[in-house]
Amino acid sequence: MRQISILGCGWLGLPLAKALLTNGFSVKGSTTTEDKLPVLKAYGIDPFLIALDSKSSTPTIEVFLNESKTLVINIPPQLRRKKHDSSTVNEKVFVEKIKTLIPYIEKSTIENVLFVSSTSVYGETNATITEETIAKPDTESGKQLLEGESLLRDNPHFKTTILRFGGLIGEDRNPTKSMAGKTNLENPETPINFIHQEDCIGIILKILLTNSWDEIYNGVSPFHPTRETYYTQKATELGLPLPQFDHCEPSAKKLILSSKIENVLGYSFIKTNL
Known part of the structure; x- marks a missing residue:
């Protein structure tokens, strides 16, 4: 039985773990919440409590990686503001977590790493984006994700594939709910760059x-209606107040393509209409 370790069994990691179990894999999964350990165990996942910013996780990380050949890293940057400080956190919290993890990977049985990243590494631009596009992030989380990508890809002890997902949506997750009824929304003509769970x-x-x-892959559905078209249609379907868009300023035209996913990896998208 093939064994895989998944660092981060949250909104995406947990259903991924369940899918892997269905496909004959043995799965070790981590969480930062102690109450979630029995939940993972109930699904047949070998559960581990791991917080990369805690020294108490050190022996746990070693066991978590032991006997696995593949590690999936699925932890979001989650950069927040400091208490009593109105400025954005600049410390490289996420990068430090990756730096903490790498020596353990080097000493383990891990041969391959799959790093779940984000298309935010490309920044906001009026361009059509492919994997050949030079990443120029303009947010702190995007900058730290890109640095984390480099740290993993440049390491000679294991092979790394980077998977840059667009906006994540699912049956229980759609940004339309937060947009409903709002007015003066920007970029009505900007194409959406989403992907379903x-x-x-x-x-x-x-x-x-x-x-x-x-490899580096962009993970975005080949479904790119404008923001106004998409959110208006979804709000109508969900019975929510319609969002109102401002057409006074030109819209950004950032379009992210996933042709490599289809042409090189040979994957056919399931959700072609989001």
Whole structure:
């Protein structure tokens, strides 16, 4: 039985773990919440409590990685403001977590790493984006994700594939709910760059099953209506107040393509209409 370790069994990691179990894998999964350990165990996942900013996790990390050949890193930056400080946190909290993790990977049985990143590494731009586009993040989380990507890809002890997902949506997660009824929304003509949870899992499974390592993939559904069209239609379907958009300023035209997912990896998207 093939064993995989998933660092971060949250909104995406947990259903991914369940899909891997269904496909004959043995799964070790981590969480930062002690109450979630029995939940993971109930699904047949070998559970671990790991916080990369805590020294108490050190022996746990070693056991978590032991006997696995593949590690999926699925932890968001989650950069927040400091208490009593109105400025944005600049410390490289996420980067430090990756730096903490890497020596353990080097000493473990891990041969391949799949790093779940984000298309935020490309920054906001009026351009069509492919994997060949130079990443120029303009947010702190994007900058730290890109640095984390480099730290993993440049390490000679294991092979790393980077998977840059667009906006994540699912049956229980859609940004339309937070947009409903709002007015003067910007960028009505900007195309959406979303991906459904089912396709996130499908792409990861395809990478694992085909051993597609040392690659960078953009994970975005080939469905790009404008923000105004998409949010208006979704609000109507959900019975929510319609959002109102401001057409006074020109819209950004950032379009992210996932042709490599289809043409190189050979993956066919499940959710082609989000």
